[in-house]
Amino acid sequence: MACGANPGSAVTPDYQALFPFTGTLHSITVDLSGDLTADAESEMRIHMSRQ
Template identity: 40%
Template sequence: MDPERDAAGEDLNAGRDAGEPVTDDYPGTAPWAFTGTLHRVAVDVSGQPFVDLEREAAAMLARE
């Protein structure tokens, strides 16, 4: 798992995620086939944006 990508909100995935499983309890090996049906996907971006202050501070120091 890449904490920088996860903290910033990994790419949007619907029906497939090639990343790390949430738990090691899944049987078999990755990637697991999606066996359901997506009828609708809604993305709500109305909340406060995530700001990675640590990453922004590192970028500021790198520019100096």
């Protein structure tokens, strides 16, 4: 998890990565109350990239 920065590639060509947030984060809320979403294809890519 990253707060205040995009550590990966840009999601849009409107800006260039890395695009650090220069403001101040006063609080962050992480809501884990919903259902877990599984993405088997993405998880496989993650595991294969670590090989």
